[in-house]
Amino acid sequence: KMDFVPTEHQHTRLNPLTGQWVLVCPHRMQRPWSGQEETPQKNDLPEFDPSNPLCPGVVRGNGEKNPIYQSTFVFTNDFPALLENVPAPPSSDDPLFQARQARGTCRVMCFHPKSNKTLPVMTPKEIRTVIDEWIRQFKDLMVKYTWVQIFENKGAAMGCSNPHPHCQIWACSYMPTEPQTKDQHLREYYAKHGTALLDDYVAKELVKKERIVIENPDWLVVVPYWAAWPFETMLISRNKVRRICDLSQQEINNLAVVIKELTTKYDNLFKCSFPYSMGWHGAPTGDLTDEDVNPWTLHATYYPPLLRSASIRKFFVGFELMCQTQRDLTAEQAADRLRQMDGRTHYSLH
Amino acid sequence: KMDFVPTEHQHTRLNPLTGQWVLVCPHRMQRPWSGQEETPQKNDLPEFDPSNPLCPGVVRGNGEKNPIYQSTFVFTNDFPALLENVPAPPSSDDPLFQARQARGTCRVMCFHPKSNKTLPVMTPKEIRTVIDEWIRQFKDLMVKYTWVQIFENKGAAMGCSNPHPHCQIWACSYMPTEPQTKDQHLREYYAKHGTALLDDYVAKELVKKERIVIENPDWLVVVPYWAAWPFETMLISRNKVRRICDLSQQEINNLAVVIKELTTKYDNLFKCSFPYSMGWHGAPTGDLTDEDVNPWTLHATYYPPLLRSASIRKFFVGFELMCQTQRDLTAEQAADRLRQMDGRTHYSLH
Ligand SMILES: O=P(O)(O)O[C@H]1O[C@H](CO)[C@@H](O)[C@H](O)[C@H]1O
Ligand SMILES: O=P(O)(O)O[C@H]1O[C@H](CO)[C@@H](O)[C@H](O)[C@H]1O
Numbered sequence A, B: 001k002m003d004f005v006p007t008e009h010q011h012t013r014l015n016p017l018t019g020q021w022v023l024v025c026p027h028r029m030q031r032p033w034s035g036q037e038e039t040p041q042k043n044d045l046p047e048f049d050p051s052n053p054l055c056p057g058v059v060r061g062n063g064e065k066n067p068i069y070q071s072t073f074v075f076t077n078d079f080p081a082l083l084e085n086v087p088a089p090p091s092s093d094d095p096l097f098q099a100r101q102a103r104g105t106c107r108v109m110c111f112h113p114k115s116n117k118t119l120p121v122m123t124p125k126e127i128r129t130v131i132d133e134w135i136r137q138f139k140d141l142m143v144k145y146t147w148v149q150i151f152e153n154k155g156a157a158m159g160c161s162n163p164h165p166h167c168q169i170w171a172c173s174y175m176p177t178e179p180q181t182k183d184q185h186l187r188e189y190y191a192k193h194g195t196a197l198l199d200d201y202v203a204k205e206l207v208k209k210e211r212i213v214i215e216n217p218d219w220l221v222v223v224p225y226w227a228a229w230p231f232e233t234m235l236i237s238r239n240k241v242r243r244i245c246d247l248s249q250q251e252i253n254n255l256a257v258v259i260k261e262l263t264t265k266y267d268n269l270f271k272c273s274f275p276y277s278m279g280w281h282g283a284p285t286g287d288l289t290d291e292d293v294n295p296w297t298l299h300a301t302y303y304p305p306l307l308r309s310a311s312i313r314k315f316f317v318g319f320e321l322m323c324q325t326q327r328d329l330t331a332e333q334a335a336d337r338l339r340q341m342d343g344r345t346h347y348s349l350h
Helices: A026-030 A124-142 A177-193 A197-208 A249-270 A318-322 A331-340 B026-030 B124-142 B177-193 B197-208 B249-270 B318-322 B331-340
Strands: A011-015 A020-024 A073-076 A099-101 A104-110 A147-154 A166-172 A212-215 A219-222 A233-237 A276-281 A299-303 B011-015 B020-024 B073-076 B099-101 B104-110 B147-154 B166-172 B212-215 B219-222 B233-237 B276-281 B299-303 B306-309
Touching (some): A124 A147, A124 A166, A166 B318, A177 A197, A177 B318, A197 A212, A197 A219, A212 A249, A219 A249, A249 A331, A276 B318, A318 B276, B124 B147, B124 B166, B197 B212, B197 B233, B212 B249, B212 B331, B219 B249, B249 B306
Antiparallel strands (some): A011 B099, A099 B011, A147 A166, A212 A219, A219 A233, A233 A299, A276 A299, B011 B020, B073 B104, B104 B166, B147 B166, B147 B276, B212 B219, B219 B233, B233 B299, B276 B299
16 A cells, blocks of 8 residues: 655645635646746836826825825725725525625725835835834724725736735725634634634644744744645734734734745745735624634735746636635645745845 | 615625625726736637647647547546545544545546637537537546536636647545535525525526526526626526436537527627636535435536726735625626627627
8 A cells, every 4th residue: 555645645635714625736746837927027116106106296096196105105995895885785585695785995005105115125124114004004993893804915916906015904894704714613613622723723833843934933934734825824923912903012023024034035936026915814803802802813824826936826717616726736845945945135135 | 875776885795505705896897907917818729739739639748649539539637636546644633734535537628629619619519519528528437436527727817728629527536625515505405495596596587687698498697696706607507407417418409509609708798718717516426426416406607707808807816815705896787798798609700
């Protein structure tokens, strides 16, 4: 009988946060690729572009003029997906035609006045102002909204429609599907084990040492055992922090250092401005603020699409959409690559 | 108080097959786009390309020579994600590190000897040979495998790595996550109502007439109420057929006509070879063949990414990955556009 070798033999792995299984097929990295090639994004934007509506002092489409901002700058999206005041759809008792009210708001947050200052080339101090702004926004929105989603779409390959470094904050009057599912799995685990799933996970990864990318006194970056995207990572609080607004000054300082290191590793991997979507998840807010927060651990997830080079990405299409996510290298292989990558000096500064 | 207008007011809709909610934001179609543009695929490939490993008579990478095939041609993928004989991972009782065995096979199926013969420009008779081959493959694989997934990735935008018209058939020794979830929802509905969810859905859509794209004696094409992709459609059996292998000759003939009409509408919508991923779902097979098939209704789903033009697609990124799928036009608006589109004459033949 053959021995099982995870880097050779396909298998499935459970994501305990969603209950979904991922198919891992490492032997598939060898297949030839003659499909779509991405245009690699380089870190070569001009500092300022008078036609870019996110730059300081520029007049946006709706006639509003941006201030000459010096660090971060937040405004309500001119074309928000979620508006504050919309009526509720009529209720229906047909299980096949169910609609619900959705209220919310969408904000855009610029990281820095200069268009060429992406996170890996910002100083830890500049990144700190970004984190401080995340916390300020979160505190402002959490009073009213059940879910506050801070997320960044970076790069054209991840649907980013403006190259100026920025993120978005969408707040909802309800629990969206993904956090809802996660909340349920975290609470079930907590009810059964009396501990937070991700607190336990952090402790185990620190012992196993197979998927660690960055170890920091307050934070752990791992390629999760159940990663779907090729170089997916989770950045997890080591201190049982439940929401981003509960971070201490030291944790914020260390987070700035970790974000700089992780995004530098990403950019260095294929020598390009590495595309990804990232977002923060922590305990729900608004009307759910007073529920038990202990099942939750604050974490950010990075979903980067590139697989083999700056121009070859992984597609989640036919089989993935119809059946289950499939990946072409193991989480351990991805973690090895990222761990060994230089996290100090950005390739553009060599 | 404002009245609720679905084409103006954002709301969420339930997908009863998955239990997930989709956020619908029709007012968002107006926002400007300066993000990634796709290269529209035209129907202008040469009939034959001696360097394309899917063409008749060409020698593939592994040294095998394709026959001079006249209609369809099926072979085992030279770089399969799923192999037949792989050992099982060691079992673990840690809920955070769960892996399972996955066995299977992956086949590639060419639709036609000519590279420029996509489905909309094939004759119904030629499309029939494709359906006949789907059924032959399904019957062959269903004996051994629990889930047989027939799917087509069309176009570079949907990760298709070879432009010769083809689909794939991946068979698994287990129920993958998506069919598993669907199976559960269908069985719960059946237990409660004594009818198949999609049989009921078809009956209701035929009365409502708001989302119908094509009505055929044996088939219904609708943009589902809970559609996620901009012009997503479901092609559903009207006759309570449970698996693709149970189709009658007449149903196969009518299916060929519907596929030609639907793919012609798609191509005509933005005057390009419309990219999509599609796949067939019906009752499970293999060790599950003898379970009650009545909760299931045979259907195909089409996921096309284009939103506004041949070059502007919808991205499911930050908010969608972290929270929930979000769409920019209502299912009814998309159905209207597709219904009104010419389904008889392909734009390239004008
Ligand atoms: O098998 P292909 O066409 O080379 O590959 C394509 O379809 C597969 C199945 O959906 C995906 O896993 C790949 O990411 C995609 O590029
Ligand atoms: O808001 P943006 O950056 O214009 O748009 C981008 O992010 C949104 C939120 O993830 C998505 O809905 C859009 O499809 C994507 O292009």
